[in-house]
Amino acid sequence: MLTSADRSFYARQISLPEFGTEGQQRLQEASVLVIGAGGLGCPVLTYLAGAGVGTLGVIDFDRVEISNLHRQVLFSVADVGRPKAEVAAERLGTLNPNIRLKAYTEALTPDNVLRLFADYDLIVDGSDNFPTRYLVNDACLLLNKPLVFGSIFKFEGQVSVFNYQNGPTYRCLYPVPPAEHEVPNCAEIGVLGVLPGVVGTLQAVEAIKVLTGIGEVLSGKILVYDALRASFQTFRFAANPTTRQERGLRADYGLQCAAPLATEIEEVTYDELLELLESENPPFFIDVREPHEYDRFNLGGENWPLKTLPQHLPELLSHPDIVLCCQSGVRSRQAAELLAKEFPEHSLRHLRGGVGAWA
Structure with missing residues (x-):
């Protein structure tokens, strides 16, 4: 039940007729796990915490670096070297002390993904590499969890919702992973700092729509944002029945593809x-x-x-x-x-x- 303090905290969104106290109650009872506390994860986490999602988890094994700060707005210079997930949870706790926060400082792998996802209603993918995206997609399919997807590349971003009410999955849109050398990461080509803020905020909107039942969810559609042209385009895609026939996780998602790393090894x-x-x-x-x-x-x-x-x-x-x-x-x-x-x-x-x- 919403307390008088809750009603004050969330007054501006409760006042929306399409949202109301029922929408706020649904958020309070919901649980969301965000993959990655990076450029996409930071705005997703911030707005879902502010919106009042009852249980909010974040998984990221990485640590804060100075080059993160121009786009990963939950962190400061004083946080450099600290685990991102832990710092993110601390910041979110000061934003909204009325929600439950869980920080996982481990890498997401085929061995732990099903266990970690099991307790959450919705998964939001803010990862920056293809092996993780395919692993997250397959785990959501096996557990029947809706998945809010976001990605960025140079000045362009994409947002979609997969596995929503038996809708299309990530593999319906991208059935074959790219080769390792085909897709550089942001360390190699750069990223405009505000771009993940735009895309991550759109992911938060889709998450709230899925959890509350308001609006039209981006299922079977992908929204493409071009920052240089200030344009949004929406493309439809159909479900591929063969992609829903997965009966288990793959043995090694790293065999398929990987985003090149920033350090030359x-x-x-x-x-x-x-x-x-x-x-x-x-x-x-x-x-x-x-x-x-x-x-x-x-x-x-x-x-x-x-x-x-x-x-x-x-x-x-x-x-x-x-x-x-x-x-x-x-x-x-x-x-x-x-x-x-x-x-x-x-x-x-x-x-x-x-x-x-x-x-």
Whole structure:
């Protein structure tokens, strides 16, 4: 039930006849998980918290960097180096202390995605890479969760709602992931700071519409915003029945595609790795796959899954020469970039193509 304090806090939207106390009550009873506390996630989280979504979760394993601040408006210079999810939850708590906030500082993987999504009514994807987008889509399909999607590229943004009332999914629109080299990330091509603010706000609007039942949801349609031309266009697309036949998650979403990382990480071939491991001064070798993948086939070394890597940072202080591997080379590059931020003087290399290319 709405208290008198709630009615005062949300008075301006409650006064809308289409919204009213019923809409506010629905938001209060709803739960939303936002993927990523970056350029898109920050405005989504801010406006959903302000709107009064009862339970708001955010998952992001990354830490605040100085280059984030021109677009990720929940953070300040004093937050550099801190976990984004934790800082975001703190800020949102000061904005609206009447909602429940949950921060997850782990990477989203096939091993945890179903568990994390299970407790939420709606998922909002603010991720910036294709492996995560396909993983989020497939998990939402398996759990029958609606998904609010947003993406940005240079001066253009896209917004849509997938898996809404058995509607089209992300794979209906983009059935085949792009090749790794085809799509650069914002670190390589840049991003206008206000663009994710526009797109993230539109995502928040769609989330509120889904949760309250007002308006016409962007299901089966994708809204494209062009900042340079100040134009909005809406395109319709149909559902593909074959994309709704998924019965489980894929084994390794990193095998399909990945957005290139900001830091250049040296690669080694399989033969070069074996030579290094057999040398008089071998590097510290880490396999960042999950234990069940490691057990099937491995080259030795420490088995520290990517999501657990932050807890091992103290152990790496005394290992200035590190080589990492995974199944496809995607997670090992992510791990190397994470370590490069913590240990800029360390030598960091990873196995080109992962063990899957050589096994």
